[in-house]
Amino acid sequence: MSDTRILFVDDEAEVRRSATEWLTLSGFSVETAADVAEARAKLSRESADIVVTDIRMPGEDGISLLHHVTESHAGIPVILLTGHGDVSMAVSAMRDGAYDFLEKPYDADHLVAVLRNAGEKSRLSRELARLRAQLAGASGLDNRMIGESDAMRRMKDRLMQLAGHDIDVLIHGETGTGKEVAAHLLHDLGPRAAKPFVAINCAAIPESIFESELFGHAKGAFTGADSAREGRLVYANGGTVFLDEIESMPLALQTRLLRVIQEREVEVLGHNAPRPLDVRFVAATKSDLKALGEKGEFRSDLYYRLAASELSLPPLRDRGDDVIALFGHFTAEEAARSGLSPRPLPDAVLSALLAHDWPGNVRELKSLATRFALGLSDGIPGRTEVPEGGAPGLAETMARIESGIIRRALREAGGNQAEAARRLQIPRRTLGEKIDRLGIREDGET
Incomplete structure (x- = not known):
């Protein structure tokens, strides 16, 4: 276990010192940081296998560091250390990708046990990334996204990084840059490749039938519903849902989509109980969703939920x-x-x-x-x-x-x-x- 590298982040020097001593004795290699800025700098110079961070710190907090690691260093487990009043925040953070959280004062032996499990997960993630890199060559990534410019090489590296992790992704790109091709690659090179890839063009579906198309309905749910309809989200169960031109989705349906993404369940019109949903969401836009959110033309909370992991396609x-x-x-x-x-x-x-x-x-x-x-x-x-x-x-x-x-x-x-x-x-x-x-x-x- 001595090859497992821990980055321990806490603003209290004594906590950092004692954690370093105990974790080193337990067989880990430990680096420390006093704040999020220092942690980011150390991650940019030399990656870690696991990040352990306090939530409450002056300036940027541990949740901010979690989002940075999720976006820029996907695959590194993040363990949160939280006070009693922050437990609900930590639980929410786990939905956003945190590996685990420990309530302070934590038991040192329990922390070591969690780190050993996280270290194994990190090792498997690295091995999966290596295998997926081989798969990318075998499956013709360079033939499906032609180009060797610096901009394309950076984009392909990012795509391969995101493909190996079962996380939602927001793709940015001008019209014609290949957003659907990128979405297909995220699916084909990801863990859901054997399951359905369902593409939904949000600009092409009339608003009057949008809800039924996405969420489905039971027979007799409304006048004219002579038969049940399985929505596209349910049809995609186990696979990937690609929401193209997400900025065109009606605001009312954005609210429902946000709930689906958060809860991973679908409320089908005419059914009393929601249906569990196991899909990966990949959305694409040519617009600045953050700016649209500030103008009230797109739900900001949906943007932030989708933007946890982003992929930008360079213009030609x-x-x-x-x-x-x-x-x-x-x-x-x-x-x-x-x-x-x-x-x-x-x-x-x-x-x-x-x-x-x-x-x-x-x-x-x-x-x-x-x-x-x-x-x-x-x-x-x-x-x-x-x-x-x-x-x-x-x-x-x-x-x-x-x-x-x-x-x-x-x-x-x-x-x-x-x-x-x-x-x-x-x-x-x-x-x-x-x-x-x-x-x-x-x-x-x-």
């Missing part, structure tokens, strides 16, 4: 040469499906692809790649047909590239031409002339 414009790899993949895929020979990618096309901002992200690029493979496009973003004279000339290609760079600089500068000129390292007057010549609006659009 931030992925560099991934654009070329994706375009080549999609064109080859479409050519093979259509029985055509792959078309070569001229330098002018590659340059235009790299210069484009891709507001529709991967979805937009895939559509263009399909048209290009079928000979319906020259591969220049914004053009849908091959011009009669063949590929565009150098002057036109360079103008498109220049226009894309200037539009991006203007958007990043909030439409401020002086700031955009500074970023582009050209005189303000030169930028103005280019904007006029290329037909670019002040907000960066054409």
